[in-house]
Amino acid sequence: MPKLVDHEKRKKQIAEATWRVILDRGMEGATVRNIAKEAGLSLGALRHYFSTQEELLIYAMDLVKNQAEQRIYRVIDRKLPPKEMALNMLLELLPTTEETRAEMEVWFSFVAYARHKRAGVHPYEDGLFDGITRMVHSLNKAGYLRDGIDLDAEAERLYALIDGLALHALLAPDRLNQTRLSEIVGNHLDSIWQETPQKD
Template identity: 30%
Template sequence: MPKRVDHDLRRRQIAEAVWRLASTNGLEDVTLRRVAAEAGVSMRLVQYYFGTRHDLLVSALDILNSVTAERAQEQIAGSGGDPTPRGVLRTVLVEMLPLDEHRRMRYLVHLAYFIRSRSDEALAATFRDTPPVLEETLAKLISWGKDTGAVDQAVDQKTEAELLLNSIDGLQTSVVLGQRTPDAAIALIDYQLDKLFCQDFASDSPGAPGTVDGRSSTREG
């Protein structure tokens, strides 16, 4: 009998090759030929699954985003300790930080795509037309907090979600550059969530900006 091919697995294999190349040398290094060599497959197979280079780049990013969403769901399901709106939101935000090799690579891949989109209008248009799924997810979690009384009713969940995402963008960069420790980045997430959710919170409490458990963070400059 002919060997049955797992097409999703093969697409993932090729996408991972794109990620490795992009995270090392940027998207300029991502050609059909180089991706094929990195994935250990023929260039014809890459074209069979993805067609053009543009389609390959877009699909590889879509697959990475799907993997990211799956990892976040696994973290939420596996946490078990705090199934509250704040706890789930914290889990999602911490999952976005580059705290291990996979998440560091994910950050570098997204950075490579951002740089490329500055000069590639077709790629930039793809980003503009992509629904803000993550932003909507955070907004729903904040809305859940409002429903339970943990978040003030006057809070605009969409605006708060945008602020949280932009904060994460900055924290990702500072962690990768070594300007801030992972613990300091997580402490800042906790600080933001303590302000968003209805809790007594003093400016000198553990996790305030510039401190981690009462100690100064390592951010420089």
């Protein structure tokens, strides 16, 4: 295996160890020392991959974002009917599996952490608002949404609904299981969907 691949693979393993530490102890436990221990590396070996804690945290956070993006691309590749595609893309942003639950828990930890540190960690600039805005505009352009909708306000409403559901599903997973989340996001899409689609 070429050295570069090895290097990236090891960085990813360290990022995953970082997530486990955050899930277990919160951000206040995510010290370089604890992460090195979790990853089974010496402090010196870890510093070979990430020279500062900030660099490591940014990498670990970007990995959460990239994984969500990859899942959304896989939904797009399934070439579902438009409403089903929209629903499935949005469900990828919610904690419905053990993997996505851990990801989102880590993400909210980063959001809370970034409020009180002036570090280079900007979890809020996650591109999600832009992505949802583009989705709403392109569904409308294709004729799927009801006439007279204020598109930017709808994007804001959908974005808040998704992050609110993500937070509540983390905190009350029994009430907000995958079936329930799918119903609620489905109801929401129904409420903005053109009842007689102009194209399908």
